[in-house]
Amino acid sequence: MDLIVSDLTVARGGVPVLEGVSFVLTSGAALVLRGPNGAGKTTLLRTVAGLQPPMVGTVSGAEDRIAYAAHADGIKQVLTVAENLSLWADVFGQSDVEPALAAFNLGDLRDRAAGSLSAGQKRRLGLARLMVTGRPVWVLDEPTVSLDVASVALFADAVRAHLAAGGSALMATHIDLGLEAEVLDVTPHKAVLSTAIEDFDEAFL
Numbered sequence: 001m002d003l004i005v006s007d008l009t010v011a012r013g014g015v016p017v018l019e020g021v022s023f024v025l026t027s028g029a030a031l032v033l034r035g036p037n038g039a040g041k042t043t044l045l046r047t048v049a050g051l052q053p054p055m056v057g058t059v060s061g062a063e064d065r066i067a068y069a070a071h072a073d074g075i076k077q078v079l080t081v082a083e084n085l086s087l088w089a090d091v092f093g094q095s096d097v098e099p100a101l102a103a104f105n106l107g108d109l110r111d112r113a114a115g116s117l118s119a120g121q122k123r124r125l126g127l128a129r130l131m132v133t134g135r136p137v138w139v140l141d142e143p144t145v146s147l148d149v150a151s152v153a154l155f156a157d158a159v160r161a162h163l164a165a166g167g168s169a170l171m172a173t174h175i176d177l178g179l180e181a182e183v184l185d186v187t188p189h190k191a192v193l194s195t196a197i198e199d200f201d202e203a204f205l
């Protein structure tokens, strides 16, 4: 099933940020969102993931199919790495966390409390959770923040394997992951109203 985004207008704080965004994400494909800071990539990802409603337009093929990863949100600090993954797997009706531990090189850290992990290790745990959701569409907001070069490569491998297994990925990232991916620059979709408000503010500076 494709993820189909049609003529989407997305807003933050009631103000339109991007408008007229349309794309189709097919099985096995990756789409990378590009655009400067504040362009609206996070807002678009949150809307596609169903965390906020669209102002205009539709998202179809998303229901119960999306796994969303932003920052280290939802990691239980007092649980171990393996317990965090097991808890997450339970929520999604899955059980085997070993492939996720291995893919993100978390085996040696499996019994460590998540609260004692470094920023990059926490990020690896956050990304490993994607693998235990069993969900086909990964929606990723700046997934490589805090990751070292080796961990970025692990992450790229995990995405590649996910795509090869028929999954898909929609992500905002400023770095090149070496994946075959389409790129959508959101800049031309900047909402006219949002531009007008910025101009208005500038007149007072």
Ligand SMILES: Nc1ncnc2c1ncn2[C@@H]1O[C@H](COP(=O)(O)OP(=O)(O)OP(=O)(O)O)[C@@H](O)[C@H]1O
Pocket: 012, 013, 017, 035, 036, 037, 038, 039, 040, 041, 042, 043, 044
């Ligand atoms: N809670 C909020 N209320 C109102 N406006 C917000 C809120 N959060 C973000 N914004 C504004 O919405 C616009 C889009 O922000 P968004 O986080 O989607 O951009 P982004 O492209 O993801 O940026 P970055 O590359 O810096 O992460 C920005 O102008 C931002 O200042």
